[in-house]
Amino acid sequence: MKSAVLNQRKERDRLLAEPYLTRQTVYDFEALLQSPNIKLLTGPRRVGKSTQAILMLRGKNFAYLNFDDNELLKGWNEEQAEMLLNEVYPNFQYLLLDEVQNVSGWDVWVGKLFRRGYNLVITGSNANMLSGEMATVLTGRYLEIKMLPFSLFETSSFNRELTKDDYLKNGGYPETVSQRAITQTYLQTLFDSIVYKDVVRRHKIRNVTDLNNVATFLLANFTGTFSYNDVADDLGLSSVATTKKFMDYLHEPFLFYYLDRYNNKLKLMKKAPRKVYVVDNGFVSSRAFSLSENLGKLLENQVFIELLRRGYDTEKSLFYYHSRNDKETDFVVREGNKVKQLIQVCYEMSNEKTEKREVGSLVECAGELKCDNLTIVTWNDERLIEKNGYAIKVVPVEKF
Incomplete structure (x- = not known):
């Protein structure tokens, strides 16, 4: 010793x-x-x-x-x-x-x-x-x-050759920022290591195949909503309780995060479907999921992790929201008992129909939650949109 x-x-x-x-x-x-x-x-x-x-x-x-x-x-x-x-x-x-x-x-x-x-x-x-x-x-x-992986600002400060597009797809794990060629292999190994060391070994899991299937499912469905029953059904797992246990275990090593739907009534909040996020976008690309189809999801995941980095908490101050008409706002930021900000994430809004949908959802949710601090995070767009008495700030992700 x-x-x-x-x-x-x-x-x-x-x-x-x-x-x-x-x-x-x-x-x-x-x-x-x-x-x-x-x-x-x-x-x-x-x-x-x-x-x-x-x-x-x-x-x-x-x-x-x-x-x-x-x-x-x-x-x-x-x-x-x-x-x-x-x-x-x-x-x-x-x-x-x-x-x-x-x-x-x-x-x-x-x-x-x-x-x-x-x-x-x-x-x-x-x-x-x-x-x-x-x-x-x-x-x-x-x-x-x-502590979390490097932010976009930290990544570009460390390696000025890396673009925001690179960060969106490859993430900010420190050891990959200076060696992008190893990113996929490194993150594949790290993901498996976290699952094995921090879940399988710690909790003495016997059915490792089912656990890995749950982890892969969550990674494939990042930013999507889920219920434990749906995950169990989709994967053919016999026990919903075991499914929930595996998902809780996968949160413990800070690999996945689960976001509640905002509701003033805690009981209703806990009954609603939750959304799943992964701690770094690089894990998505390391598993060879189609990135071109996931740009909007990758941007939403990046914004979620940035909000965690700023100190917001999925238990107390960070949620998503569905209006009574089923319009969604990606992030509700709360301080104390007051809703401080609503944030929508949209990769691009050059299409008039897309803009109408995103702005309409945000305004409807703002009315129900009585919040006038509204932001839409995009890839490149920057402007101010006025709608129904609300001033909505549209900001590119690097400025956000």
Whole structure:
């Protein structure tokens, strides 16, 4: 175990010496570090959580343990680990625990460290850390920092040769941005790895074929609505309960997100069909789905992930909406109990019929939700449309 800790010290020092792109973020990392609460960086695998944690702590005396390391896990002993940390990192001020959910009973151990006064920075690739373990053991004692793949702005800042068309189709996973030739192979492997490591292995899934079928179905139907009954029927699965369980499992590693239909009555909201989104457009192209037929869906998915990046939450502040006449608005942004903004996504509106449909849907939903902050995100179009007393901002995606 000591050799693992020493090797990781070398890994930490190597990581500190490398140049990094500064991420666009809504967080004040210096202020976060001053808090005694646990700093929890969450998000899917390989989006830069470890890098961001390293950047947060650069210039500070911090200890480091990476639990994506079999050498560390196979000889794991928490008391010995604490002793070794104090030996290898004398008088450290912060403790970085990378992918800590890989340790059995990690939440109890983290609770002990917190009570002993350690200033902790933790990364994790599983949403269940918040809804389950972390929430149970450390309620009110952690601050969450959500990480996602690079935005369009970050991608073009990192590699100025990449166009917005490239980003729409290939996404923003950091390791593919500088090596677009490997994108498809890399993301195929990453997708399978996430399903296996974070779902199959974690939950001891026996029927891996059905799980993979559910994952493929969700990827093929991204931005579409679903009910658990429909998914089970389409895939020929005998159990709706198992279908729901598999879909919940596929959300845990931040691979898929599910968006509720907005309704003031929670019971009705939960009964309505939901929409499914994938964490990065590159996963769609990596599975060889027809991109030319999906440009509008890819743009909608890109806007959804951008809204998550801005801090909106599918549990509290981000929804879609159907009017009483079945007109749809892609995104309802809420702050507190008030609807702040309605956002429609339309790849192009050069066709008069298309414009009439999109504007009509948005205006009808605006009337029902009593919101006058209306936006249509497009590929290239930019103008102001006035309709029924509403001023609708039409903006190209790069300006959005």
